[in-house]
Amino acid sequence: MTILDDFIIITSNGIYCKYADFYLDPQQPVANAVISHAHADHAVSGNKEVYCTQPTKEFMYLRYHRSAAQVFNIAGYHQPFNIGGVTLTFIPAGHMLGSAMILMEYKGTKYLYTGDYKMQPDATCEPIEWMKADVLITESTFADPDVIHPDPVGEIKKLNDINSNILLGAYGMGKSQRLIKLINEYAPRKKVLVHHKIMPVNQIYERLGFKLGGYQLYGRKLMKEQKEFVYLVPPFTFNSYIKAIGVKRLFASGWNNLQVNRNDTLFISDHVDWNDILTAVQQVDPQQIWTLHGNGRHLKEHFGDNIVVKILN
Ligand SMILES: [Zn+2]
Numbered sequence: 001m002t003i004l005d006d007f008i009i010i011t012s013n014g015i016y017c018k019y020a021d022f023y024l025d026p027q028q029p030v031a032n033a034v035i036s037h038a039h040a041d042h043a044v045s046g047n048k049e050v051y052c053t054q055p056t057k058e059f060m061y062l063r064y065h066r067s068a069a070q071v072f073n074i075a076g077y078h079q080p081f082n083i084g085g086v087t088l089t090f091i092p093a094g095h096m097l098g099s100a101m102i103l104m105e106y107k108g109t110k111y112l113y114t115g116d117y118k119m120q121p122d123a124t125c126e127p128i129e130w131m132k133a134d135v136l137i138t139e140s141t142f143a144d145p146d147v148i149h150p151d152p153v154g155e156i157k158k159l160n161d162i163n164s165n166i167l168l169g170a171y172g173m174g175k176s177q178r179l180i181k182l183i184n185e186y187a188p189r190k191k192v193l194v195h196h197k198i199m200p201v202n203q204i205y206e207r208l209g210f211k212l213g214g215y216q217l218y219g220r221k222l223m224k225e226q227k228e229f230v231y232l233v234p235p236f237t238f239n240s241y242i243k244a245i246g247v248k249r250l251f252a253s254g255w256n257n258l259q260v261n262r263n264d265t266l267f268i269s270d271h272v273d274w275n276d277i278l279t280a281v282q283q284v285d286p287q288q289i290w291t292l293h294g295n296g297r298h299l300k301e302h303f304g305d306n307i308v309v310k311i312l313n
Pocket residue numbers: 037039042095116
C-alpha cells in the first residue's frame with residue numbers, strides 16, 4: 001500500500017484527481033465532477049458529467065434546471081462506480097439529504113473525502129456512516145479545540161420562551177428543513193410558516209420520504225392572527241425585514257459568532273466540531289489526514305508525530 005502524495009491536489013478549478021481526471025466539488029465547470037452534496041459552494045452548474053446521489057441531482061436540478069449537468073450519473077450509497085481506474089463509493093455524510101462522503105480506491109489505497117459532514121442526529125437526512133481509509137481528506141471549517149457545538153435541541157427549545165411571532169432566517173436548503181422538523185418536535189406550540197422560495201426544497205424532501213411535520217406557506221395576514229408563528233425565511237429576505245414590528249428576529253447559524261448577538265442566534269451547525277473530528281479520525285483510522293476548507297493547524301499540533309497531517313488549502 002502506497003499513499004500517493006499527489007492523489008488529490010488543489011487547482012484553480014478545485015479539488016482534482018489527475019490519476020483519473022475528475023474533480024471533487026469543482027468550483028468551475030469541468031468534464032468530470034463528483035459532487036458530495038447540493039449546497040451551492042459544492043455544486044456549481046455547467047459540468048459535463050456529474051456523479052452524485054439522487055437527492056443531490058434533484059436539488060441541483062431545482063436550482064440550475066437544464067444547466068445542472070450535461071449528463072447525471074447517479075449512484076446510491078455503497079454502490080461502487082468507476083472513473084478512469086479509480087473506484088468511487090458514496091457513504092452517507094449526515095450533512096443534508098443526499099450528502100455523501102466519497103471513498104476513492106486506487107491501487108489498493110483508500111482515500112476518503114468527507115465533503116461537509118456532521119454527527120449530530122438529524123432526522124431530515126441519512127445518518128452518517130464510517131469507512132476505514134488510509135487517507136482521511138476532511139473539511140476543517142471548525143477544526144479548533146475552542147469550537148464545541150451546543151445541543152441543537154436546547155437551541156430550538158429557546159423558541160418556547162419567546163411570546164411573539166418569530167422571523168427565523170436560515171439557509172433554504174438543508175438547514176431550513178432540519179429546523180422545521182426540530183420545531184415540530186421540540187417547540188410543538190409554534191406554527192411554522194415557510195417562505196415561498198423554501199417550499200420547493202421541502203417538496204423534494206417529502207417526495208423522497210423525509211417528512212418534516214407541519215408547516216404552511218407564508219401568508220401576509222396569518223401573522224396578525226396570533227403570536228405563535230415562526231416564519232422561516234432565507235438569508236436575503238431576513239436581511240431585508242429589518243423593520244418588522246413586534247416580531248422577534250433570529251438567525252440560525254453554525255458560526256459562533258461573528259456579527260450577531262447571541263440572543264439573536266440559534267446556534268445550530270451542520271458541520272463537525274473539534275470533538276467530532278477527533279471521533280472521525282478514530283473511526284476512519286487513517287495513516288494520514290489531509291485538511292480542506294479551514295484550518296488544519298490545530299490537528300497538526302494535536303496529532304504530532306502519530307498521524308501525518310497535511311494542509312491542502
Ligand atoms: Zn454543505
